[in-house]
Amino acid sequence: MDLRLDGLAVDRILHGVDLHAGAGEVHGIVGPNGSGKSTTLRCVYRALKPSGGVVLLNGRDITTARVRDTARDLAALTQDSHVEFDFTVAEVVAMGRLPHRGTPRQDEEVQADALSRVDAAHLADRSFLTLSGGERQRVLIARALAQQPKVLVLDEPTNHLDISHQLAVLEVVRSLGVTVLAVLHDLNLAAAYCDRLHVLDHGRVVRSGAPAEVLTPEVLREVFHVRAHVVRHPTSGVPQLLFEHRETHQ
Amino acid sequence: MTSTSSRPTTAPVAPRRPPTTGLCLALTAVLAGSVVCGVALGPVGIPFGDVLRFLQAALTGGTVDAAEAGPYRIVWDIRLPRVLLAAVVGAGLSAVGVAIQAMVRNALADPYVLGISSGASVGATAVATTGLFASLGIYALSTAAFLAALAAMAIVYLVAGRNLTPLRLVLTGTAMAYGFSAIAMLLVFQSPRGEAARAAMFWLLGSLGGVTWASLPIAASVVGAGVLYLRTRAKHLNALSMGDETATTLGIDVSRTRQELFLVTAAMTGVLVAVSGAVGFVGLMLPHLVRLVVGADHRKVLAVAPLAGACFLIWVDVAARLLAAPEELPLGVITAALGVPCFILLMRRRGYVFGGR
Numbered sequence: 281m282d283l284r285l286d287g288l289a290v291d292r293i294l295h296g297v298d299l300h301a302g303a304g305e306v307h308g309i310v311g312p313n314g315s316g317k318s319t320t321l322r323c324v325y326r327a328l329k330p331s332g333g334v335v336l337l338n339g340r341d342i343t344t345a346r347v348r349d350t351a352r353d354l355a356a357l358t359q360d361s362h363v364e365f366d367f368t369v370a371e372v373v374a375m376g377r378l379p380h381r382g383t384p385r386q387d388e389e390v391q392a393d394a395l396s397r398v399d400a401a402h403l404a405d406r407s408f409l410t411l412s413g414g415e416r417q418r419v420l421i422a423r424a425l426a427q428q429p430k431v432l433v434l435d436e437p438t439n440h441l442d443i444s445h446q447l448a449v450l451e452v453v454r455s456l457g458v459t460v461l462a463v464l465h466d467l468n469l470a471a472a473y474c475d476r477l478h479v480l481d482h483g484r485v486v487r488s489g490a491p492a493e494v495l496t497p498e499v500l501r502e503v504f505h506v507r508a509h510v511v512r513h514p515t516s517g518v519p520q521l522l523f524e525h526r527e528t529h530q
Numbered sequence: 531m532t533s534t535s536s537r538p539t540t541a542p543v544a545p546r547r548p549p550t551t552g553l554c555l556a557l558t559a560v561l562a563g564s565v566v567c568g569v570a571l572g573p574v575g576i577p578f579g580d581v582l583r584f585l586q587a588a589l590t591g592g593t594v595d596a597a598e599a600g601p602y603r604i605v606w607d608i609r610l611p612r613v614l615l616a617a618v619v620g621a622g623l624s625a626v627g628v629a630i631q632a633m634v635r636n637a638l639a640d641p642y643v644l645g646i647s648s649g650a651s652v653g654a655t656a657v658a659t660t661g662l663f664a665s666l667g668i669y670a671l672s673t674a675a676f677l678a679a680l681a682a683m684a685i686v687y688l689v690a691g692r693n694l695t696p697l698r699l700v701l702t703g704t705a706m707a708y709g710f711s712a713i714a715m716l717l718v719f720q721s722p723r724g725e726a727a728r729a730a731m732f733w734l735l736g737s738l739g740g741v742t743w744a745s746l747p748i749a750a751s752v753v754g755a756g757v758l759y760l761r762t763r764a765k766h767l768n769a770l771s772m773g774d775e776t777a778t779t780l781g782i783d784v785s786r787t788r789q790e791l792f793l794v795t796a797a798m799t800g801v802l803v804a805v806s807g808a809v810g811f812v813g814l815m816l817p818h819l820v821r822l823v824v825g826a827d828h829r830k831v832l833a834v835a836p837l838a839g840a841c842f843l844i845w846v847d848v849a850a851r852l853l854a855a856p857e858e859l860p861l862g863v864i865t866a867a868l869g870v871p872c873f874i875l876l877m878r879r880r881g882y883v884f885g886g887r
Contacts, residue, residue: 325779327778356775358775358776360773360776364637366821368825
């Protein structure tokens with residue numbers, strides 16, 4: 281599915297964000313704290329109504345669809361995942377089937393598949409609240425996968441994950457073949473797993489393009505206020521960043 | 531991610547949970563037994579055989595000896611409506627408690643957190659202390675309580691605004707509850723009729739004394755319809771307990787769902803408070819007790835909680851009649867005395883995780 285953000289504005293936070301992710305492409309949003317990354321995603325997954333501009337799914341304004349219909353096409357991993365009650369992991373993942381009308385058997389297959397994709401099948405009967413931060417994050421991603429979305433919106437999906445699961449989760453996300461829009465803090469992971477990156481600063485997209493075009497020493501200096509060297513990854517060839525420590529650059 | 535699938539699996543930590551259908555059937559049987567016991571037990575004990583015979587006679591149009599007219603009257607006119615209403619109130623309070631805790635995402639919420647019951651108490655105390663609605667006779671108290679509950683519901687809804695976020699709802703309800711309670715207290719203290727003030731206080735703590743068949747149909751149909759509605763919203767409640775944003779991404783129209791839930795739970799609470807006063811504890815603790823046994827999935831919780839609440843309140847009412855006979859104790863005193871130890875016991879036995887540890 282084709283996802284387009286056209287002049288997206290939210291009072292005092294976003295000032296016209298334009299972005300286009302074609303079907304099956306993996307797009308990353310990077311930017312410093314407070315640049316409007318999460319706000320952009322919240323408009324996409326409809327937790328926030330933009331004060332200007334539109335989010336278009338396959339050319340259709342997302343706010344004209346019923347929330348439930350949107351949920352069949354688009355799943356999200358949000359930052360708001362405080363759970364009040366003692367659900368089991370299986371029950372949490374089952375919530376991903378809510379927008380669908382499947383038979384119990386179909387639903388169970390989809391849930392089991394989603395859990396094993398994030399290497400969490402063995403957690404199914406555990407209480408969600410007793411999991412570690414990384415395990416919770418994987419279960420929440422499994423819930424999003426259980427929605428069988430065509431567009432996946434991820435707010436810091438690698439949060440709390442150890443390095444092996446960071447790589448594994450992003451590989452799974454890429455392998456789905458769905459359109460992905462993800463906020464990523466780790467620029468090297470963003471460069472390795474995204475087809476295109478969008479740099480957000482003060483509520484505007486200041487640079488868009490392939491990782492090699494976007495992650496340049498100039499952008500890092502101007503937007504992130506750090507000095508960095510860009511090197512090529514020895515096997516994959518994607519740009520990777522080496523940062524100068526602050527005390528070494530006067 | 532199959533490369534790491536050979537890792538040893540950790541031992542399951544979740545408690546084994548009984549199948550919900552079996553539990554519901556068992557509770558239905560317990561409920562039927564409780565109704566019979568509830569009718570038999572009281573200041574005037576009536577043998578179980580007689581109870582069953584009287585009930586059969588009443589339901590099938592049989593006859594009863596003239597000599598047994600007294601006990602029959604007690605069973606049919608006094609005890610049975612009272613026991614059935616106890617079941618309805620217990621079922622309703624438990625279901626409303628479950629729904630409200632999920633709706634405001636707060637383990638400490640109960641049916642009275644929205645301020646509806648405090649509103650109702652203003653109506654009830656006004657009747658008891660000023661003789662308002664005197665023309666309605668014995669229904670004056672219930673009618674006034676219900677009207678005041680409706681008014682309180684409208685006030686809370688308007689003050690909280692269209693955007694019923696959990697925190698706004700709880701804060702508005704709590705603030706309004708203080709206001710309403712203050713008015714009720716003022717009425718009690720200003721009242722020249724000391725006995726009336728005592729009656730009002732007794733009513734506030736919850737009582738099923740003086741219940742007749744007349745109050746049963748309305749309460750039963752409102753609670754029945756309300757519980758059925760809540761059960762159709764069980765999956766929505768699951769999603770709402772994960773947070774508003776998550777619920778939205780799962781396809782829930784959060785603000786509309788919460789408005790519907792507010793109206794249904796507030797109406798149910800209003801009716802329940804009108805017929806029985808503000809019985810405490812049931813709506814707070816029963817949901818947790820049920821979650822301890824069946825887990826947090828609202829499809830299971832809302833199937834079991836009404837049955838468990840019905841059984842629980844029947845026995846509470848029996849205790850209220852028996853413990854200080856011929857005087858009656860307020861239900862709220864018994865619910866607390868029975869429920870608190872039971873709750874502590876269950877909480878110590880299992881690793882129950884309360885609201886995110």
